Amino acid sequence: MFESVKSKLAEKNGGTVPFEGEFKAVKTKVAEISENKKMEGDLVFMTTYMASAMTADVSRPELFEYTANRYEYISTKYIQKVVFFVKRWNYGYAEGLRMVADRVHNDMLRSMFNRYANSIESGVPDGDFLEMELGTARNVYRNTFEQGFEMLKKWGDAYIALLFSSMLIAIILMISVAIYAPSGIDSALNMAYAMVLLTSGFGVTLMYRAVPVDEKTIDRSMNHWCSREQAMIDRLQKPILGITAVGVLLLLLAGVNTGMVYLMIGLLLAPLGIIGYIDNHNVVLRDEDFPAFIRGVGSIMEGKGTTMVEAIREVDRKSLVALEPLINSAYTKLNLGLEEALTWERFIGDCGTNLIAKYMNIFRDSVALGGAPGVIGKIVGSSMLSQVLLRRKRDMVATGFIVLLVPMHIAMVGIFLTLYEILHTMSKAVTNVMASLGENQAALTSSDSIAGSMMGSMTMFVNFPEDKMVPFVMIILLMITMSNIIAGKVVVGGDRYMVYFLSALLFAITGMLILIVPPIIEFFFQIPQFGAV
Numbered sequence: 001m002f003e004s005v006k007s008k009l010a011e012k013n014g015g016t017v018p019f020e021g022e023f024k025a026v027k028t029k030v031a032e033i034s035e036n037k038k039m040e041g042d043l044v045f046m047t048t049y050m051a052s053a054m055t056a057d058v059s060r061p062e063l064f065e066y067t068a069n070r071y072e073y074i075s076t077k078y079i080q081k082v083v084f085f086v087k088r089w090n091y092g093y094a095e096g097l098r099m100v101a102d103r104v105h106n107d108m109l110r111s112m113f114n115r116y117a118n119s120i121e122s123g124v125p126d127g128d129f130l131e132m133e134l135g136t137a138r139n140v141y142r143n144t145f146e147q148g149f150e151m152l153k154k155w156g157d158a159y160i161a162l163l164f165s166s167m168l169i170a171i172i173l174m175i176s177v178a179i180y181a182p183s184g185i186d187s188a189l190n191m192a193y194a195m196v197l198l199t200s201g202f203g204v205t206l207m208y209r210a211v212p213v214d215e216k217t218i219d220r221s222m223n224h225w226c227s228r229e230q231a232m233i234d235r236l237q238k239p240i241l242g243i244t245a246v247g248v249l250l251l252l253l254a255g256v257n258t259g260m261v262y263l264m265i266g267l268l269l270a271p272l273g274i275i276g277y278i279d280n281h282n283v284v285l286r287d288e289d290f291p292a293f294i295r296g297v298g299s300i301m302e303g304k305g306t307t308m309v310e311a312i313r314e315v316d317r318k319s320l321v322a323l324e325p326l327i328n329s330a331y332t333k334l335n336l337g338l339e340e341a342l343t344w345e346r347f348i349g350d351c352g353t354n355l356i357a358k359y360m361n362i363f364r365d366s367v368a369l370g371g372a373p374g375v376i377g378k379i380v381g382s383s384m385l386s387q388v389l390l391r392r393k394r395d396m397v398a399t400g401f402i403v404l405l406v407p408m409h410i411a412m413v414g415i416f417l418t419l420y421e422i423l424h425t426m427s428k429a430v431t432n433v434m435a436s437l438g439e440n441q442a443a444l445t446s447s448d449s450i451a452g453s454m455m456g457s458m459t460m461f462v463n464f465p466e467d468k469m470v471p472f473v474m475i476i477l478l479m480i481t482m483s484n485i486i487a488g489k490v491v492v493g494g495d496r497y498m499v500y501f502l503s504a505l506l507f508a509i510t511g512m513l514i515l516i517v518p519p520i521i522e523f524f525f526q527i528p529q530f531g532a533v
Contacts, residue, residue, distance in 0.1 A: 035074055035106065039074060039106045039108055040145075041141055041214070041215075042074040043108060043112065044134075044137045044383055044387070045072075046075050047130060047133050048380060048383040049366075052362050052366035053366050057127075060093060063126060064093070068080045068082075070361075072358065081096075082097055082113075092120075097114070101114050116133070138382075142386060145212040145390045146390070149397045152207060152210050152397055152401075153400075155203070155207045156491065163196075165199065167196070169192060170192045170196060173192050174420060174423065174473075175419070189472050192476065201483075207490050211490055211493070216280065217230065227279055227350060227351065228350075229275050233276060240272060257515065258514060259514025260515070261511070263512060265511070269500050272504070276498060279495075280495070280498060282322065284395070285322035287353050287391070289320040290355070291385040292381070294360070294380050295378060295381040297377060298311075298363070298374045298375075298376055299373075299374045301377075308367070312330070313331065326347055330343055330346070348360050359383065359384045363377065394493070398493070409480070410513070414513055416476065417518075424466065425521060
């Protein structure tokens with residue numbers, strides 16, 4: 001269907017689709033930004049793999065060939081280009097590395113390829129170079145990561161200040177409308193929408209650029225198995241999202257209070273959010289246990305000359321609380337004689353973590369090539385431990401931001417709703433007073449009397465445009481809620497299910513405030529009614 005529409009558009013526009021070039025340029029730029037953000041961590045994976053493979057004394061062609069086949073690394077496609085230049089065009093590896101480096105947009109990868117080319121020409125052994133390069137990659141990644149969450153602290157505070165400023169503009173506009181009741185307020189309301197959208201978008205973009213990349217969950221293209229919680233989310237998300245969409249549509253058509261709609265969204269997404277939060281917690285714990293596990297297995301394999309199955313039997317599994325059930329399951333399968341490759345693939349899938357998937361494959365491949373298990377275990381464990389420790393620092397920053405974000409969201413939504421309800425209540429009270437004056441209104445509103453001056457001031461709160469201000473308030477609250485959900489997801493990281501968790505939390509809070517603020521204001525804020533004059 002889409003292809004036919006595309007062909008029709010191309011026919012009507014001289015063989016080209018309107019704005020096709022612009023869309024491609026934007027898509028390319030977005031992909032380039034995403035790749036650059038992930039490159040530092042990806043180079044740690046790739047150099048760890050290459051350094052581990054070199055413990056087996058593989059030749060340079062074998063090293064590049066094995067690395068080029070690791071499709072889970074972003075930098076693999078550039079290694080494939082080097083192999084292509086060497087095999088098809090008979091260039092040397094130094095020349096191939098330089099040619100690819102000239103076409104690479106990422107500065108760190110370009111620098112690494114140029115250093116590798118210089119090392120080859122200088123006669124430095126690949127193993128020595130990769131050992132030094134692995135240290136460099138770890139240090140650069142650590143420095144970039146630490147700079148990222150230091151900037152994240154500042155931009156998190158800036159985001160909250162920006163959002164409060166835009167909310168202040170919306171509040172001032174709402175008060176102005178209540179006082180003066182202008183006839184044409186659509187442009188003013190649109191300006192408030194634009195201010196909230198621009199400030200929230202600007203703050204979220206700044207945090208996204210500053211936040212370091214840390215992919216926690218496994219890439220499904222690497223493994224068709226996943227953790228139990230991830231499998232539950234996969235089964236539940238389609239029916240729950242469908243029910244949520246239909247429920248929201250029906251409630252809106254029935255004219256139900258918007259607070260009930262928001263509360264329903266929060267409650268329906270709560271199961272996905274809770275399961276996702278549990279899985280995120282388990283992923284973090286498993287990643288923290290894995291460095292000790294892989295080092296222990298490698299040391300036992302090399303020290304006793306045993307297989308990996310025997311090493312797992314002797315490793316101290318009691319200290320690996322998060323990984324112990326999964327290790328026991330893999331050990332049982334291997335003891336039963338099941339296929340080793342499928343057993344470890346299932347183990348990686350059950351863990352459901354990106355780091356374990358990458359580093360477990362590095363360890364197994366390097367050992368299969370004939371490398372020293374003890375050395376490989378130390379290399380893999382050290383690389384993963386450095387990333388796990390950096391993740392702890394980021395999680396501290398993310399926890400602080402979420403702890404601040406939730407009260408801030410409650411305060412902004414509560415203040416906005418409270419002011420609206422006060423203005424609305426005051427407008428209704430003043431309108432009732434003006435209507436009750438009857439025939440005495442003309443005499444009281446005479447400019448020569450004190451009462452006339454007072455009544456002239458009261459007329460400012462008459463004709464409050466409730467039909468336009470109610471949608472304005474609800475749309476502003478929706479924009480704030482969505483902005484805070486996106487900001488929280490950017491800071492916390494993790495898989496898509498963290499969006500469900502934050503959506504359930506913030507939509508439920510917004511819905512409850514919409515429902516409870518009006519009766520509270522009505523109870524505490526009452527304007528006395530005037531009797532006969």
